[in-house]
Amino acid sequence: MSQDKILIVGAGAIGSFYGALLAKAGADVSVVCRSDFNTVKKQGYFINSNTLGNWTFTPTQIIKTAAEYRHQADYIILCTKITEQTDRVRMIQDAVNPSTCIVFIQNGVEIEQELLDAFPNNEIISGLAFICCNRLKPGVIHHLAYGKLTLGSLNKFEHSSNKTQHLSNLINLAGIESIITEQIISSRWLKCLWNASFNPLSVLSDGLSTQDILSTQEALVRTIMQEVSTIAQACGHPLPEDSIVINIKNTYAMPPYKTSMLLDYENNQAMETEAILGNTVRAAKREKVFTPTLNTLYALMKLKELKIKQDS
Amino acid sequence: MSQDKILIVGAGAIGSFYGALLAKAGADVSVVCRSDFNTVKKQGYFINSNTLGNWTFTPTQIIKTAAEYRHQADYIILCTKITEQTDRVRMIQDAVNPSTCIVFIQNGVEIEQELLDAFPNNEIISGLAFICCNRLKPGVIHHLAYGKLTLGSLNKFEHSSNKTQHLSNLINLAGIESIITEQIISSRWLKCLWNASFNPLSVLSDGLSTQDILSTQEALVRTIMQEVSTIAQACGHPLPEDSIVINIKNTYAMPPYKTSMLLDYENNQAMETEAILGNTVRAAKREKVFTPTLNTLYALMKLKELKIKQDS
Numbered sequence: 084m085s086q087d088k089i090l091i092v093g094a095g096a097i098g099s100f101y102g103a104l105l106a107k108a109g110a111d112v113s114v115v116c117r118s119d120f121n122t123v124k125k126q127g128y129f130i131n132s133n134t135l136g137n138w139t140f141t142p143t144q145i146i147k148t149a150a151e152y153r154h155q156a157d158y159i160i161l162c163t164k165i166t167e168q169t170d171r172v173r174m175i176q177d178a179v180n181p182s183t184c185i186v187f188i189q190n191g192v193e194i195e196q197e198l199l200d201a202f203p204n205n206e207i208i209s210g211l212a213f214i215c216c217n218r219l220k221p222g223v224i225h226h227l228a229y230g231k232l233t234l235g236s237l238n239k240f241e242h243s244s245n246k247t248q249h250l251s252n253l254i255n256l257a258g259i260e261s262i263i264t265e266q267i268i269s270s271r272w273l274k275c276l277w278n279a280s281f282n283p284l285s286v287l288s289d290g291l292s293t294q295d296i297l298s299t300q301e302a303l304v305r306t307i308m309q310e311v312s313t314i315a316q317a318c319g320h321p322l323p324e325d326s327i328v329i330n331i332k333n334t335y336a337m338p339p340y341k342t343s344m345l346l347d348y349e350n351n352q353a354m355e356t357e358a359i360l361g362n363t364v365r366a367a368k369r370e371k372v373f374t375p376t377l378n379t380l381y382a383l384m385k386l387k388e389l390k391i392k393q394d395s
Numbered sequence: 396m397s398q399d400k401i402l403i404v405g406a407g408a409i410g411s412f413y414g415a416l417l418a419k420a421g422a423d424v425s426v427v428c429r430s431d432f433n434t435v436k437k438q439g440y441f442i443n444s445n446t447l448g449n450w451t452f453t454p455t456q457i458i459k460t461a462a463e464y465r466h467q468a469d470y471i472i473l474c475t476k477i478t479e480q481t482d483r484v485r486m487i488q489d490a491v492n493p494s495t496c497i498v499f500i501q502n503g504v505e506i507e508q509e510l511l512d513a514f515p516n517n518e519i520i521s522g523l524a525f526i527c528c529n530r531l532k533p534g535v536i537h538h539l540a541y542g543k544l545t546l547g548s549l550n551k552f553e554h555s556s557n558k559t560q561h562l563s564n565l566i567n568l569a570g571i572e573s574i575i576t577e578q579i580i581s582s583r584w585l586k587c588l589w590n591a592s593f594n595p596l597s598v599l600s601d602g603l604s605t606q607d608i609l610s611t612q613e614a615l616v617r618t619i620m621q622e623v624s625t626i627a628q629a630c631g632h633p634l635p636e637d638s639i640v641i642n643i644k645n646t647y648a649m650p651p652y653k654t655s656m657l658l659d660y661e662n663n664q665a666m667e668t669e670a671i672l673g674n675t676v677r678a679a680k681r682e683k684v685f686t687p688t689l690n691t692l693y694a695l696m697k698l699k700e701l702k703i704k705q706d707s
Contacts, residue, residue: 385611
């Protein structure tokens with residue numbers, strides 16, 4: 084088999100870590116990278132992993148836009164944040180060819196359709212990363228723990244499962260667990276159960292850790308999770324019955340943790356409010372599910388964002 | 396009629412403004428004043444009113460505790476904030492005699508019982524101030540607008556109406572409207588309709604004005620107001636049907652305004668979360684009214700207060 088040509092679009096912590104794993108597994112990996120371009124061009128990425136050790140990842144091509152990519156991409160892996168400024172289609176379209184498999188490892192629910200509509204003839208894979216990974220400075224990625232990548236193909240082309248399976252194999256080969264699921268949309272809702280709870284609560288409290296939130300307002304967390312679970316069910320993607328219990332238990336077991344939206348908030352970066360919370364309440368509205376708690380959190384996040392905008 | 400002996404306890408903006416009005420109307424007014432004691436002792440209060448002009452209010456006695464009061468108080472007017480640190484009974488008890496009428500001009504709902512229990516033989520008057528008034532610095536009070544004081548006696552002693560009427564007359568005499576109502580508890584809930592909405596929203600948004608909150612999240616404001624209205628009804632104090640419509644309309648007509656809890660938040664002062672929001676959700680729980688939005692706001696305020704405590 085020829086070497087896989089992979090283009091990572093959005094090479095922050097997540098994108099460069101999985102890109103580095105794929106390169107380690109033998110793929111030809113390039114990156115579209117904007118803010119850290121000069122540093123990465125000069126020295127590549129230093130990956131500092133608590134579980135896999137340290138190594139340098141030198142992408143084949145380091146480019147600023149997908150249009151500059153000189154190969155035929157077998158996979159484009161989209162790893163940007165999804166904010167109101169993100170045009171995911173535009174970010175990748177110039178590198179998409181008929182045989183390109185498009186993968187997105189991104190936060191949020193109901194973020195599939197945009198890509199399915201724009202690229203109706205390409206295989207599209209939805210990916211969920213369960214990982215603790217930070218960009219310490221330009222070109223330096225610290226992988227603290229976890230990393231499991233769940234993948235699921237969204238359309239049923241010939242070789243669909245092959246493409247997904249192959250990508251999963253490469254990640255496993257590099258030493259990080261990757262699994263394939265037929266229920267990727269349910270899995271996304273399951274991740275949202277946690278994200279839609281702890282992300283807004285950590286931001287609206289101005290920075291409490293997951294531990295402090297849970298130990299003082301567990302009832303609120305459960306209420307939010309129950310609302311998300313009800314929406315998922317109404318959307319035809321019911322979650323396992325014990326999802327809430329397990330999420331609560333696991334969060335108590337985690338070390339105190341700063342959510343991704345909190346990190347963005349603290350770093351004056353745009354937050355993924357719409358992908359995580361906005362899409363959730365819009366799904367609820369569409370499915371006529373009553374979600375007063377999520378509605379309140381969403382409205383408060385919009386107020387908070389308005390204030391940030393006023394102050395900037 | 397002999398000169399009324401009035402003791403103001405908690406001589407911040409509200410207390411010193413109404414104290415100054417009562418002195419203007421001929422009463423003998425003293426103040427218990429803690430933080431601004433030295434300045435006030437030296438120079439009294441400068442009252443700078445947009446509607447009534449400027450004058451100096453020199454209290455008869457300026458003392459640090461009610462125990463130091465050397466007169467028999469006809470009225471004790473309690474004007475402190477109500478926070479978790481506030482012991483209202485202890486603040487006034489040493490100056491209460493059998494004929495003292497106790498007045499409280501304070502924010503919050505269901506704050507009556509504590510005083511009724513502690514002073515079962517005294518007349519107790521609940522007061523609501525609709526006023527825009529700030530303490531610019533120690534001893535300097537700026538009265539921007541409004542000022543209407545609504546009074547209602549909570550118990551039916553002989554001369555009850557006389558005492559209330561007399562106090563109301565003094566305020567009117569000084570040039571500020573004061574009315575008496577038989578529905579003071581409903582009036583308090585009506586005020587809470589606004590307070591329980593805009594106070595937490597202004598704090599949780601980190602400082603948006605009432606205008607910005609209302610013009611971007613009117614639906615949320617209406618939902619909160621509806622929940623408060625339902626609680627008031629369940630408590631036996633139904634609000635006029637058009638309360639929400641009128642509150643929304645009036646708030647649009649107001650200049651952009653910082654709520655009292657927001658001012659406290661910005662000045663690192665304790666907020667009246669329990670009196671305004673905590674008592675509201677506890678009343679809802681007791682009356683079995685479903686108030687998911689208020690519950691969420693209250694939980695978020697507790698998270699925010701926890702973070703403030705961690706940071707202090």
